[in-house]
Amino acid sequence: MAPAETMAGLAEAELPKVRGAMDRRLLDELWRQSSGSNWGLEREEFDQILMSAGAAFNFGLESGVNATFRQQSEFFRVLRLDDLVLSRACATGNENAWQHFIAQYRQPLIRAAIAITKNEMLGRDLADQLYAELFGVNTREGERRCPLLSYCGRGSLMGWLRTTLAQRHVDHLRRSRRLKSLDEPLNEIELPATDVTLQTSAAELSQLERAIEQALLKRGAEERFLLAAYFLDGLTLLQIARALGVHEATVSRKLRRAIERTRKQVLMNLERSGMSRRAAKEALDADPRDLDMNLKKLLQHSQSEAFKEQAVL
Amino acid sequence: MRAKTQHETHPGAETLSAFAEQALSKRERGEVLEHLAICGRCRQIVALAQEAAGAEVAAAQLEVVRPRARWRRWVPALAPAAAVVATVVIAAYVHERIVEKDAEVAKLDREHASQKPPISAEALPPAPVAAPALRHGGSEKKNKTDRRESAEPRASVAEPEETATAPPADGIISGMFSAQGGPTGNARFELRRSDNEALVPSGAPDNKTPSDTALVNEERKKRAEEQKEDRQLYAAIASEPPAEPAPVSGSGGSSPESNAEPADVSAQEPETQPAPASGSVQFHGLRSMMGVPTRPLVVQLPSGRPAISIAQGVHISLAVDRRGEVFLSKDSGATWEKVGPQWTGRAVEVRKKSERAGASGRAPASEALGQISGLGTARETDAVFELVNDQGQVWTSVDGKTWIGR
Numbered sequence: 001m002a003p004a005e006t007m008a009g010l011a012e013a014e015l016p017k018v019r020g021a022m023d024r025r026l027l028d029e030l031w032r033q034s035s036g037s038n039w040g041l042e043r044e045e046f047d048q049i050l051m052s053a054g055a056a057f058n059f060g061l062e063s064g065v066n067a068t069f070r071q072q073s074e075f076f077r078v079l080r081l082d083d084l085v086l087s088r089a090c091a092t093g094n095e096n097a098w099q100h101f102i103a104q105y106r107q108p109l110i111r112a113a114i115a116i117t118k119n120e121m122l123g124r125d126l127a128d129q130l131y132a133e134l135f136g137v138n139t140r141e142g143e144r145r146c147p148l149l150s151y152c153g154r155g156s157l158m159g160w161l162r163t164t165l166a167q168r169h170v171d172h173l174r175r176s177r178r179l180k181s182l183d184e185p186l187n188e189i190e191l192p193a194t195d196v197t198l199q200t201s202a203a204e205l206s207q208l209e210r211a212i213e214q215a216l217l218k219r220g221a222e223e224r225f226l227l228a229a230y231f232l233d234g235l236t237l238l239q240i241a242r243a244l245g246v247h248e249a250t251v252s253r254k255l256r257r258a259i260e261r262t263r264k265q266v267l268m269n270l271e272r273s274g275m276s277r278r279a280a281k282e283a284l285d286a287d288p289r290d291l292d293m294n295l296k297k298l299l300q301h302s303q304s305e306a307f308k309e310q311a312v313l
Numbered sequence: 314m315r316a317k318t319q320h321e322t323h324p325g326a327e328t329l330s331a332f333a334e335q336a337l338s339k340r341e342r343g344e345v346l347e348h349l350a351i352c353g354r355c356r357q358i359v360a361l362a363q364e365a366a367g368a369e370v371a372a373a374q375l376e377v378v379r380p381r382a383r384w385r386r387w388v389p390a391l392a393p394a395a396a397v398v399a400t401v402v403i404a405a406y407v408h409e410r411i412v413e414k415d416a417e418v419a420k421l422d423r424e425h426a427s428q429k430p431p432i433s434a435e436a437l438p439p440a441p442v443a444a445p446a447l448r449h450g451g452s453e454k455k456n457k458t459d460r461r462e463s464a465e466p467r468a469s470v471a472e473p474e475e476t477a478t479a480p481p482a483d484g485i486i487s488g489m490f491s492a493q494g495g496p497t498g499n500a501r502f503e504l505r506r507s508d509n510e511a512l513v514p515s516g517a518p519d520n521k522t523p524s525d526t527a528l529v530n531e532e533r534k535k536r537a538e539e540q541k542e543d544r545q546l547y548a549a550i551a552s553e554p555p556a557e558p559a560p561v562s563g564s565g566g567s568s569p570e571s572n573a574e575p576a577d578v579s580a581q582e583p584e585t586q587p588a589p590a591s592g593s594v595q596f597h598g599l600r601s602m603m604g605v606p607t608r609p610l611v612v613q614l615p616s617g618r619p620a621i622s623i624a625q626g627v628h629i630s631l632a633v634d635r636r637g638e639v640f641l642s643k644d645s646g647a648t649w650e651k652v653g654p655q656w657t658g659r660a661v662e663v664r665k666k667s668e669r670a671g672a673s674g675r676a677p678a679s680e681a682l683g684q685i686s687g688l689g690t691a692r693e694t695d696a697v698f699e700l701v702n703d704q705g706q707v708w709t710s711v712d713g714k715t716w717i718g719r
Contacts, residue, residue, distance in 0.1 A: 057341075115368035
């Protein structure tokens with residue numbers, strides 16, 4: 001039966017009678033589309049895999065919302081079913097699945113690790129470490145733990161592998177930074193400007209700090225992400241563009257707009273605090289080193305709730 | 314599911330990967346973006362993962378290109394093979410053309426021999442010229458063939474010129490002679506650039522159509538008159554004592570045509586170089602005698618008439634035109650000045666007589682080569698020039714300006 005016909009008989013807002021129940025015909029169709037039988041998966045196992053994936057993300061809906069059959073269908077149809085069944089087959093120790101995984105992902109995994117670490121030796125070490133984990137070397141309470149079990153098919157398996165490698169690498173760097181020896185030379189600390197005549201008065205600086213803080217807090221998530229990625233992380237426009245999946249020129253344009261809007265907002269805030277337009281502009285020329293504020297903290301302050309998804313690993 | 318610890322508040326690898334791959338719903342994407350705006354760690358993870366994806370794409374593109382690169386490895390090996398094949402093809406083509414042309418030349422020779430009126434033996438210069446005459450009979454026909462072929466778009470332009478200037482295979486001296494006009498008068502080549510034909514035999518009988526017969530007869534009459542005049546010159550030159558040089562001295566004047574267009578003639582005698590009836594004479598120096606192509610020296614006299622005799626020393630050159638006017642050049646033929654007549658009759662020849670060479674005026678071949686090629690020695694500065702009039706009388710001069718009767 002065609003997918004359209006499958007869903008045609010269902011009311012758009014029809015909810016499953018039992019919470020978590022899924023459309024059997026849809027599952028049949030997805031089973032046929034997947035290559036689960038090639039890796040020795042049973043139909044029941046496949047259904048379980050899909051159910052767990054849907055439950056992990058609540059079918060892409062907010063938590064607490066009960067997904068309709070249609071919403072379930074939309075969620076399942078964008079899953080990478082082939083990657084999903086392969087990963088689960090590998091996690092369960094299917095030899096054919098592992099051979100296929102090695103043939104398809106072993107070398108790309110090494111290349112990705114080298115690209116992430118920018119060092120061949122470190123990259124190979126990182127890839128080997130993850131590979132060992134994927135193979136199930138780690139155990140918890142006597143049970144083999146395979147990270148592939150956390151993969152739900154929302155993105156490509158290769159993308160998941162790359163992101164996992166990047167996670168490991170970043171976490172490793174952050175840990176080693178905390179363990180950095182005090183004997184190592186510290187970076188030179190830039191001292192504030194000493195020219196008294198050019199310094200803005202303390203009152204004006206205080207006003208400026210507040211104006212900037214309010215302006216940044218009013219920026220949207222995307223603009224704050226752009227500002228933080230560009231000015232705090234030092235990422236290039238291309239790197240930001242890749243992360244957002246847009247063109248480099250789009251990032252440049254959006255970044256410029258974010259800067260202009262922030263500047264206008266700061267000026268507006270200064271004028272609201274009683275400064276003239278000219279004085280506000282002069283205040284913006286103050287030496288940034290005179291400001292007693294942490295832009296990093298300001299940018300990373302979120303108005304919304306913290307990210308709700310729990311990291312599985 | 315709520316996160317309890319700071320680590321658990323980060324989105325998982327799958328969410329970040331799906332975010333970068335645009336696989337999330339709008340609501341989920343907004344949440345991830347909100348988190349990325351405040352989380353440097355996750356921004357760094359996404360950036361690194363996408364950087365690795367870019368590297369992977371580049372590697373994949375490299376693999377796609379690799380098959381072509383493998384094919385290109387054969388190019389260095391194929392290039393010599395292609396060159397060899399091309400050489401063989403060109404050689405075969407040239408050989409085929411030569412064979413065809415030889416066949417045509419032989420055919421035209423036979424036709425020409427049947428049409429051409431016999432030339433009296435008295436008018437012919439001595440033996441050395443006979444062979445070149447025959448040779449040029451062939452070349453002339455060959456050039457005629459080329460002329461006929463020039464109407465076709467693929468007609469070769471360079472080949473006739475090569476035929477005229479290339480040294481023959483039967484030796485250096487004969488090579489010099491071969492390019493010079495023979496007493497038959499048919500061995501002279503006219504340079505015709507305008508019609509894309511390098512050299513055209515001027516005296517060769519044309520394959521005229523019946524409608525052109527009257528025109529051809531008039532031309533033949535004119536040529537006959539010119540031939541008569543030229544034979545007188547030959548007779549004068551042939552009357553020189555045997556000790557005198559110029560074994561082919563009269564050959565240049567034997568041309569039946571008084572055409573002002575330049576001709577291509579190879580120098581053959583170092584001391585006295587009888588020029589053909591054309592106004593353009595090419596000297597071939599040592600290099601041409603050794604079979605190496607050289608740049609020809611072209612003589613353009615101020616009178617506009619062709620030079621019939623040329624003598625070249627180290628510093629000066631002398632030339633006589635068809636009317637007997639003598640010209641002197643001090644810059645190897647670049648400019649010429651007329652020499653006032655200090656002799657009786659009409660000058661028909663100038664030649665150089667070396668003091669060391671004695672009365673014969675004939676220098677050794679090596680010295681002559683040096684003179685022609687501009688490699689003259691100090692002794693050659695002592696050269697004396699001789700001028701011969703139409704009655705066989707001789708005048709001598711050292712500087713080419715002052716002539717004393719002998």
